[in-house]
Amino acid sequence: MSTVTGSSTGSSKESKGWQGVSDDWGGEIEAFRDVPWGKAMMWIFLLSDTFIFSCFLVSYMTVRMSTTVDWPLTSEVFALTVNGVHVPLLLIAIMTFILITSSGTMAMAVNYGYRRDKKKTFWLMLVTAILGASFVGMQAFEWSKLIEEGVRPWGNPMGAAQFGAAFFMITGFHGLHVSIGVIYLLVVAFKVKRGDYDDTGFEIVEITGLYWHFVDLVWVFIFAFFYLW
Amino acid sequence: MSDTIHAQGDGQQHPIGIYLKIWLLLFVLSTLSYMVDYINLQGYLRWTLIIIFMLLKAGLIIAIFMHMMWERLALVYAILLPPLCLLILIALMAVEGDTTMLSRIIYFGEGG
Numbered sequence: 440m441s442t443v444t445g446s447s448t449g450s451s452k453e454s455k456g457w458q459g460v461s462d463d464w465g466g467e468i469e470a471f472r473d474v475p476w477g478k479a480m481m482w483i484f485l486l487s488d489t490f491i492f493s494c495f496l497v498s499y500m501t502v503r504m505s506t507t508v509d510w511p512l513t514s515e516v517f518a519l520t521v522n523g524v525h526v527p528l529l530l531i532a533i534m535t536f537i538l539i540t541s542s543g544t545m546a547m548a549v550n551y552g553y554r555r556d557k558k559k560t561f562w563l564m565l566v567t568a569i570l571g572a573s574f575v576g577m578q579a580f581e582w583s584k585l586i587e588e589g590v591r592p593w594g595n596p597m598g599a600a601q602f603g604a605a606f607f608m609i610t611g612f613h614g615l616h617v618s619i620g621v622i623y624l625l626v627v628a629f630k631v632k633r634g635d636y637d638d639t640g641f642e643i644v645e646i647t648g649l650y651w652h653f654v655d656l657v658w659v660f661i662f663a664f665f666y667l668w
Numbered sequence: 669m670s671d672t673i674h675a676q677g678d679g680q681q682h683p684i685g686i687y688l689k690i691w692l693l694l695f696v697l698s699t700l701s702y703m704v705d706y707i708n709l710q711g712y713l714r715w716t717l718i719i720i721f722m723l724l725k726a727g728l729i730i731a732i733f734m735h736m737m738w739e740r741l742a743l744v745y746a747i748l749l750p751p752l753c754l755l756i757l758i759a760l761m762a763v764e765g766d767t768t769m770l771s772r773i774i775y776f777g778e779g780g
Binding site (some may be wrong): 455456457459460463464470471472473474475479482483485486489490493497498500501502503504505506507514527528532535536539540542543545546547549550553554640641642645648649652653655656659660662663664666667668 | 679680681682684687688690691694695698701702704705706708715718719721722725726729730732733734735739740741742743745746747750751754757758761762764765766768769772773776
């Protein structure tokens, strides 16, 4: 009884549902069948990262619920005036679309990676990294705008003092993830191009993709709870 | 997904079109959640819509982009069930936050 490899996928003997869970965990085989080791580990890292971001978001909820001072109106704080037109949350909306687009290009890069189309994989990963970098750039712009307006981790002129702490911690930690992701993407993209994975397979592109989609996923929650709420 | 191709055990392979469709759907959902703020909906309607659009987007990203819907249940449950205990943390901290706010009003007045 050796480990089960990809070639046996789709055989009708595989049990599904809860019986499958029980068999996979109890059968003295690899629990995560057909899942490359690196991918399983990336999922577990992302699970731990979920808890870190959840701690930030729950802390934000707690301070926002417990303050007796009005919370600053995010719709107004993050508004931009373009050609004399006042648009609420404009920059944040653009950042959201950019991150979703980068997730789309990443998903396609993973697909072309498994098709062993190195050229398309490389370019799609590069586009993903550029979109990610532009996201970080806009965040830097947003930070400097707020700092200029007097927002600090310990207070701000718009309302509840906890706003700054929550904003800088949550978006800062997310921005750090995006920045690391951009570096990670560039490294893997150039290794793909150089042919480092020609013999070992292109799971690494999917693993990088998982990290990148997670960054997008976290932004979905930040967008909803911090900016829209 | 019967049309899923598992070519030579070479990982997840799906038609490229599905990613483009999900991408488009995520765009639409993001626009809708932005519109909630833009047309300035308030109260329970606002919060319900924000949560619905958020969960739909998160679900699509996890299920399709992260390939969760094609993984075996052993992995799906190992990753997706543990975060459910966060619901307890959220409930506890909501009670805590509420108590703190009430005691601030009682002892420090509205300005605290």
